[in-house]
Amino acid sequence: MRVPPELKYTKTHEWARQEPGGVVVGITSHAQQELRDVVFVELPAAGKAVKQGESVAVIESVKAAFDIYAPVSGAVSRVNDAVAKSPQVVNQDCYGVGWLFAITPSNPQELAGLLSADAYSQQIQAEAH
Amino acid sequence: MAHPLIFERSVPGRRGYHLPPGGVSPAPAGTAGGPGARAASDAIPQEQLRAEPPPLPEAAEFDVVRHYTRLSQLNFSVDTHFYPLGSCTMKYNPKLNERVAALPGFSLLHPFQPAEQAQGTLALLHELEQLLCAITGMAAFTLQPAAGAQGELTGLKIIAAYHRRNRRKRSTILIPDSAHGTNPASAALCGFTVVQLRSGPDGLIDLQELKRHLTGDVAALMLTNPNTLGLFEREITAIAALLHERDALVYMDGANMNALLGVARPGDMGIDLLQLNLHKTFSTPHGGGGPGAGPVGVTKALEDFLPVPRVRRRGKGFVWDDRGRASVGRVHGFYGNVGVLVRAYTYIRTLGREGLVRTGQTAIINANYLKAKVADVLPVRFDQPCLHEFVVTLKALKAQGITAMDVAKRLLDYGFYAPTVYFPLIVEEALMIEPTETESKETLDEFAQALHSIVEEVRTNPELVRRAPHRMAVERLDEVRAAREPNLRWVATEQRVST
Amino acid sequence: MDYAPNTDEQLQEMLRTIGAGSLEQLISAVPQPLRQRTLDVPPGLSELEVLELCEGLAARNRSLKETVSFLGAGAYVHLIPTVVDALAARGEWLTPYTPYQAEASQGTLQAIYEFQTMVCELMQMDVANASLYDGASSVAEAAILSLRATGRLRVLVSEGLNPQAREVLATYLRGAQAILQEIPTVNGVTDLEALGKAVRDDVACVLLQQPNVFGCLEPMTQAGELAHRFGALFAASVYPISLGLLQPPGAYGADIAVAEGRCLGSPVAYGGPGLGLFTTTAALMRRIPGRLAGCTVDQTGRRGYTLTLQTREQHIRRERATSNICTNEGWLALRATIFLSLMGPQGMRELAERNVEHAHDAQEQLCRLRWIHPAFDQPFFNEFTLQFDPAFPVDRVSRRLARDGFVSGLALRDWFPSMPNASLWCATELIRQADIDRLVDTLKRIG
Numbered sequence A: 001m002r003v004p005p006e007l008k009y010t011k012t013h014e015w016a017r018q019e020p021g022g023v024v025v026g027i028t029s030h031a032q033q034e035l036r037d038v039v040f041v042e043l044p045a046a047g048k049a050v051k052q053g054e055s056v057a058v059i060e061s062v063k064a065a066f067d068i069y070a071p072v073s074g075a076v077s078r079v080n081d082a083v084a085k086s087p088q089v090v091n092q093d094c095y096g097v098g099w100l101f102a103i104t105p106s107n108p109q110e111l112a113g114l115l116s117a118d119a120y121s122q123q124i125q126a127e128a129h
Numbered sequence B: 001m002a003h004p005l006i007f008e009r010s011v012p013g014r015r016g017y018h019l020p021p022g023g024v025s026p027a028p029a030g031t032a033g034g035p036g037a038r039a040a041s042d043a044i045p046q047e048q049l050r051a052e053p054p055p056l057p058e059a060a061e062f063d064v065v066r067h068y069t070r071l072s073q074l075n076f077s078v079d080t081h082f083y084p085l086g087s088c089t090m091k092y093n094p095k096l097n098e099r100v101a102a103l104p105g106f107s108l109l110h111p112f113q114p115a116e117q118a119q120g121t122l123a124l125l126h127e128l129e130q131l132l133c134a135i136t137g138m139a140a141f142t143l144q145p146a147a148g149a150q151g152e153l154t155g156l157k158i159i160a161a162y163h164r165r166n167r168r169k170r171s172t173i174l175i176p177d178s179a180h181g182t183n184p185a186s187a188a189l190c191g192f193t194v195v196q197l198r199s200g201p202d203g204l205i206d207l208q209e210l211k212r213h214l215t216g217d218v219a220a221l222m223l224t225n226p227n228t229l230g231l232f233e234r235e236i237t238a239i240a241a242l243l244h245e246r247d248a249l250v251y252m253d254g255a256n257m258n259a260l261l262g263v264a265r266p267g268d269m270g271i272d273l274l275q276l277n278l279h280k281t282f283s284t285p286h287g288g289g290g291p292g293a294g295p296v297g298v299t300k301a302l303e304d305f306l307p308v309p310r311v312r313r314r315g316k317g318f319v320w321d322d323r324g325r326a327s328v329g330r331v332h333g334f335y336g337n338v339g340v341l342v343r344a345y346t347y348i349r350t351l352g353r354e355g356l357v358r359t360g361q362t363a364i365i366n367a368n369y370l371k372a373k374v375a376d377v378l379p380v381r382f383d384q385p386c387l388h389e390f391v392v393t394l395k396a397l398k399a400q401g402i403t404a405m406d407v408a409k410r411l412l413d414y415g416f417y418a419p420t421v422y423f424p425l426i427v428e429e430a431l432m433i434e435p436t437e438t439e440s441k442e443t444l445d446e447f448a449q450a451l452h453s454i455v456e457e458v459r460t461n462p463e464l465v466r467r468a469p470h471r472m473a474v475e476r477l478d479e480v481r482a483a484r485e486p487n488l489r490w491v492a493t494e495q496r497v498s499t
Numbered sequence C: 001m002d003y004a005p006n007t008d009e010q011l012q013e014m015l016r017t018i019g020a021g022s023l024e025q026l027i028s029a030v031p032q033p034l035r036q037r038t039l040d041v042p043p044g045l046s047e048l049e050v051l052e053l054c055e056g057l058a059a060r061n062r063s064l065k066e067t068v069s070f071l072g073a074g075a076y077v078h079l080i081p082t083v084v085d086a087l088a089a090r091g092e093w094l095t096p097y098t099p100y101q102a103e104a105s106q107g108t109l110q111a112i113y114e115f116q117t118m119v120c121e122l123m124q125m126d127v128a129n130a131s132l133y134d135g136a137s138s139v140a141e142a143a144i145l146s147l148r149a150t151g152r153l154r155v156l157v158s159e160g161l162n163p164q165a166r167e168v169l170a171t172y173l174r175g176a177q178a179i180l181q182e183i184p185t186v187n188g189v190t191d192l193e194a195l196g197k198a199v200r201d202d203v204a205c206v207l208l209q210q211p212n213v214f215g216c217l218e219p220m221t222q223a224g225e226l227a228h229r230f231g232a233l234f235a236a237s238v239y240p241i242s243l244g245l246l247q248p249p250g251a252y253g254a255d256i257a258v259a260e261g262r263c264l265g266s267p268v269a270y271g272g273p274g275l276g277l278f279t280t281t282a283a284l285m286r287r288i289p290g291r292l293a294g295c296t297v298d299q300t301g302r303r304g305y306t307l308t309l310q311t312r313e314q315h316i317r318r319e320r321a322t323s324n325i326c327t328n329e330g331w332l333a334l335r336a337t338i339f340l341s342l343m344g345p346q347g348m349r350e351l352a353e354r355n356v357e358h359a360h361d362a363q364e365q366l367c368r369l370r371w372i373h374p375a376f377d378q379p380f381f382n383e384f385t386l387q388f389d390p391a392f393p394v395d396r397v398s399r400r401l402a403r404d405g406f407v408s409g410l411a412l413r414d415w416f417p418s419m420p421n422a423s424l425w426c427a428t429e430l431i432r433q434a435d436i437d438r439l440v441d442t443l444k445r446i447g
Helices: A029-035 A081-085 A117-127 B034-043 B061-072 B095-101 B119-136 B148-165 B182-189 B207-213 B236-245 B300-305 B338-374 B395-400 B404-413 B441-460 B462-466 B479-484 C008-018 C047-059 C082-088 C106-123 C135-150 C163-173 C192-198 C220-229 C240-244 C282-287 C314-320 C330-366 C394-403 C433-446
Strands: A014-019 A022-027 A040-042 A055-060 A065-069 A074-079 A101-105 B140-142 B172-176 B193-197 B218-224 B249-254 B273-276 B296-298 B310-314 B317-321 B390-393 B430-433 C154-158 C179-183 C203-210 C233-238 C256-260 C276-280 C293-297 C303-307 C372-374 C383-388 C422-426
Touching: A022 A029, A022 A074, A065 C314, A074 A081, B034 C330, B061 C082, B061 C106, B061 C330, B095 B338, B095 C047, B119 B140, B119 B273, B119 B296, B119 B310, B119 B317, B119 B338, B119 C047, B148 B182, B148 B218, B148 B249, B148 B273, B148 B296, B148 B300, B172 B182, B182 B193, B182 B218, B182 C314, B193 B207, B207 B236, B218 B236, B236 B249, B296 B300, B338 B390, B338 B430, B338 B441, B338 C008, B338 C047, B395 B441, B404 B430, B404 B441, B404 B462, B441 B462, B441 C008, B479 C293, C082 C330, C106 C240, C106 C276, C106 C293, C106 C303, C106 C330, C135 C154, C135 C163, C135 C203, C135 C233, C135 C256, C135 C276, C135 C282, C154 C163, C154 C192, C163 C179, C179 C192, C192 C220, C203 C220, C220 C233, C233 C240, C240 C330, C276 C282, C330 C383, C330 C422, C330 C433, C394 C422, C394 C433
Parallel strands: B172 B193, B172 B218, B218 B249, B249 B273, C154 C179, C154 C203, C203 C233, C233 C256
Antiparallel strands: A014 A022, A022 A101, A040 A055, A055 A065, A074 A101, B140 B296, B273 B296, B310 B317, B390 B430, C256 C276, C293 C303, C372 C383, C383 C422
């Protein structure tokens, strides 16, 4: 179960990575494993204003649909078309080419307030019991 | 070998049905295409005409008969197999109902024929409404909704209209977490916000949880009784009182009415509205996905809100009355699924009072008997007498890597349709089992034996169960592919028959 | 008479196995005060008695075997091939459950896939679902889809839409954030100028019926263009039998096309059950309400069928589903599939042509009477509106015709108060020359 140390995490199993272009967001390995085969991702429109903790995307397996929540507030700058075409990349490489969307953050403090890799690892271990 | 599609059987030039020759006016000599074609090209502007006839299959009558007969043999059905599907009440569909519905007097009647030409159907609908009132203890019914979900929608529209008339803003519906998915979907479709109530440790509505959520914004509580675990909400009178104190309403999903026939009436429990599923409790056939019917019953206080038109007596006969300023309006293009209503009426008149009572009783005995026969291998989640259905949990099999779905698939190999799987959501690895009253003791014994065998297989040969079914027309299907690459229609030049 | 096979002896044995002394122990959770004391239902009947009762009721109706009807108005009476009844009556088609367990339902699932295909072929649209309740609720679902897909609030509906369908639409939209606006007709068809003025970028969809409530053919292509100019969706409510001949909605730019499909192989049955056909372009596929059957393969590579894109539906998405629909009209969809297979392309075209011919002949002959006139000067398919001179009130003429075994066209006064002496007449392939001749003779004797 990979939990890359350089990323930040949310309680709702998203990861966030600060890049020059904005904050890139995806779902964690734990999440994609629970979901099983991803069949479809409903991504937000570029430009959409989002608030931290708000549902901005939906990820679907055959039998379930889950909300993806914005880790930070801001505006959606771009979305990953590759995921729209081949949803399975979310399962194959959730931290790399399986990223979902990027946000231009409006409040830089929010990213710092997210969970560290350690804190997130502890959370998923606790959930398992 | 895969069963070919009718399109793959198509041969250009074949035709399955022929109209009688000629039309109404003689064609001039030498006119191509017959009188009909001439009339069409004269009467309708070219740009409104279709360029080519629709590209439907071309098949002879016998091609069609063989194709759809062979296809039918790939199905399980109530006529051929036991369906222990919880919350679906898959009872025998009497052939007598079919014969009556097919009578020309009922089936060859246009909805706009004057009332005096439809007195038979109007009398039937009027009497059916009264019979449903007698069975449920409600004061009035609408027969318009075409299915349970449409009944729920109608009920919710009535709830909204009730509060609007009283100039109250109520935007929340409380729904237990054990509810059928149509409940929150219908509430959302009506513009309500859904608040989920966590069930108590006994599987029932938790009164404290209810009180916590009973704000001044609550329009109604939507519950099922008995609930989806087959358990009677014994506090129902107290629950209804709590809602009524706040001038909120109680809606009952009547899907499980089979358990209450002759036992208790929702109208006596403080229920303000309910829908019935005629294709469940009242034996009309499921048809592979409908038609159903979802009549909605209400208290006297809510009668004005019912959809119009309604059947009323006038003199010695009946008429359609579409007065009703408070009515929520029409939910069906005409009067509802009348063909289904005729079947249900026939069933209720066949059973009569003693038949309905015996139906409820034997449904309950059958369910408890089956529960007892499997209790040693499949624990019931909430161990108390159930009514007409019960829920077992298969979580103990997870240790061998077997899920409820695997067991369900293996049951197909034994010649039984699977029980309802993964519902209600509050029970882990759930199988919901409802035998109904029309299954014989012998069938129940065979089913119990099959479950025992499968549990033993889980112990000795889990792969057999995990990869089931093995004896059906197909093995487990690639649902991931079906969702990732939706193929929802056949297109020419694709898909040759594979062997 | 009931259908529970276990004898009283067997039930006693079963109670012993349960470990209960009596049924009372099993229903002890139901409080005594709630126990039912009365069940005010007549005693049960044997099969012979039921038949006597129900045949008696049926005999109090005047069926279409005993009368010649010129009614249409949204419920159309067409031929039903014998093979449809014979096949559909099989228990394997009539009594299965919804096909959730795909391996035990390949018959139903393949039939749905064939149905979806044929509906697309008839309508020339990309995607069809497994059916909705009826044409009217399909119109409502088309509006709801448009509102959600565009995020806009206004729905423009032509006055030419069947008023009962419009009532259902209004019921579904009441309480939602939506504005229903009617576009008037002029000379029997949608007023394109009024439509052009009304379409703005707050319009979610423009909805027309083809042929419309008066039987007239609408300018669908132009209406579609007006809708698309402002980014609104164009929805068409159509008549399946007409599509053997008339331009299908896919050809005139419909984004959504719906219909009442009962006329494809099922009896009119006093208006229900119906069969809602619902189709869209590929772009709207994931917003479609209701079930979808998809083709896939099994573990061995064998072709098979399964319900798919189920995350749209109520049993998974619950309050965020595309619709609340669960049970739909599966058995009527099967009948329609068999019907369309028997008719084929040539049969559907001939059937449509026959309808045009019979209706135009009827209209022509009726309008030869000096007191009967066409209400509108528009092309029509198999239904037309007539205007009677004031000296011949529609109701009086109807009663007179009823005495001679006819059901006349529908008086339009209730739907359109500005047309107090007009009526709507339909002649399908089942109306024969002799029927028209006899009708004209009877009418001649009135005037």
